[in-house]
Amino acid sequence: MGKNTKIKYFLKNKLTNSFIGTLKSRFDVKEEKKEFSTKYYMKSECEGVTVTIERYNLDSNYEAAILKQVGETSEGMLYSIPNAKIIQMMYCIAGTCAITKGNKKIYTLKKGDILICNLSSENVREYNLKSKDSKKVMIFLDMDKLESDILDSSVDKKILSNWERKVFDIFENDIFCYGKSNSQIDILISQLENMKITNMNEYFQFKMRITQLLFMILEIQIGSLEDIMISDSEVTEKIKEILKQYSIEKMPHVREICKIMGLSNYQLQRAFRNIEGISVSRYIQKKKMEYAKMLIETTNTNILDIAIEIGYENPSKFSIAFKKNFGILPNKYRKKSKNSSNAE
Known part of the structure; x- marks a missing residue:
């Protein structure tokens, strides 16, 4: 792009402070400026890990990076960028990656797996990304900057708002969205891996393929009902059938249901x-509350034990949720239920 490049990389500044800043706090970093990219060489003697990241600034609203890691990290490189609507896509080319929270493994990524993360959520910091001998393509999209850029064009604002809502709907129940690759994505990744950018033509080809990959992944995750071969009612019935196979205290997370159904x-x-008329997570909560209500009515089980049985370790949160569902606190409902039984 040369010395006369006029593009102001707002996204670059945000990522340098967060993504690269996080890495610099853990690794010895050497930086090499290239004509079309910046390459970072990182090494941690104590962990026995080396990492190289080649970072391509493609536009003011998105950029890409290819990360290669030799060795295993015990702690992750996750970070948040609050006050900015930035999403990160990660395609695992080789090796393994695991997203953990505490001692619990949330996602495992292997070759061909894709993970999208909402970096604007501060909850990202509660998670770890552990990797071993991995290679990843990462794409960062700044939705705020994309919106302002597009609004300068002739695109209708309602169309843009509707599309943006669909993008963030994939994070309705989780800050992560897990997906699988397909043959078209695999071909694009292979092309990107083998590209050498030495001139403007190659740079624009690389940029075109990254743009195609970015929106292809989003389209797969957003989906359209025309692409789904089963109806809404069939999907809903299948979800209910899956939930019937689990006891109340072991109800699966929405992401597990997605994996089971391939949606x-x-x-x-x-x-x-x-x-x-409600989300799957709300439906699961209602089932739990109905079960709790039944236990309060028909048994002498302690309210605290009932709360724990349906997944509430904090009894006050259980009481608030119960009242939200039934308009009365659980201990008062028990008294009312007993009074009704005695009157009969």
């Missing part, structure tokens, strides 16, 4: 909401 979070939630 994106957006496809699953949209189909279920169209039939039931």
Whole structure:
């Protein structure tokens, strides 16, 4: 791009402070400026890990990086960028990656797996990304900057707002969205891996493929009902059948149901909401509350034990949720229920 480049990389500044800043706090970093990219060489003697990142600034609203890691990291490189609507896509080319929270493994990524993360959520910091001998393509998209850039064009604002809502709908129940690759994505990744950028033509080809990859991944995750071969009612019934196989205290997370059914979070939630009028997570909570109500009515089990049985370790949160569902606190409901039984 040369010395006369006029593009102001707002996204670059945000990522340098967060993404690269996080890495610099853990590794010895050497930086090499290239004509079309910046390459970072990182090494941690104590962990026995080396990392190289080649970072390409493609536009004011998105950029890409290819990361290669030799060795295993015990702590992750996750970070948040609050007050900015930035999403990160990660495609695992080789090796393994695991997203953990405490001692619990949330996602495992292997070759061909894709993970999208909402970096604007401060909850990202509660998670770790552990990697071993991995290679990843990462794409960062600044939705705020994309919106302002597009609004300068002739695109209708309502169309843009509707698309943006669909993008963030995939994070309705989780700050992560897990997906699988397909043959088209695999071909694009292979092309990107083997590209050498030495002139403007190659730079624009690389940029075109990254743009195609970015929106192809989003389209798969957002999905469209035309692409789903089963109806909303069939999806909804299948979800209910899956939930019937679990006891109340072991109800699966929405992301587990997505994996079982082979649907994106957006496809699953949209189909279920169209039939039931509520999200899948809300439906699961209602089932738990109905079960708790039944126990309060028919047993002498302690309220605290009932709360724990349906997944509430904090009894005050259980009481608030119970009142939200039934308009009365659980201990008062028990008294009312007993009084009704005695009167009969």
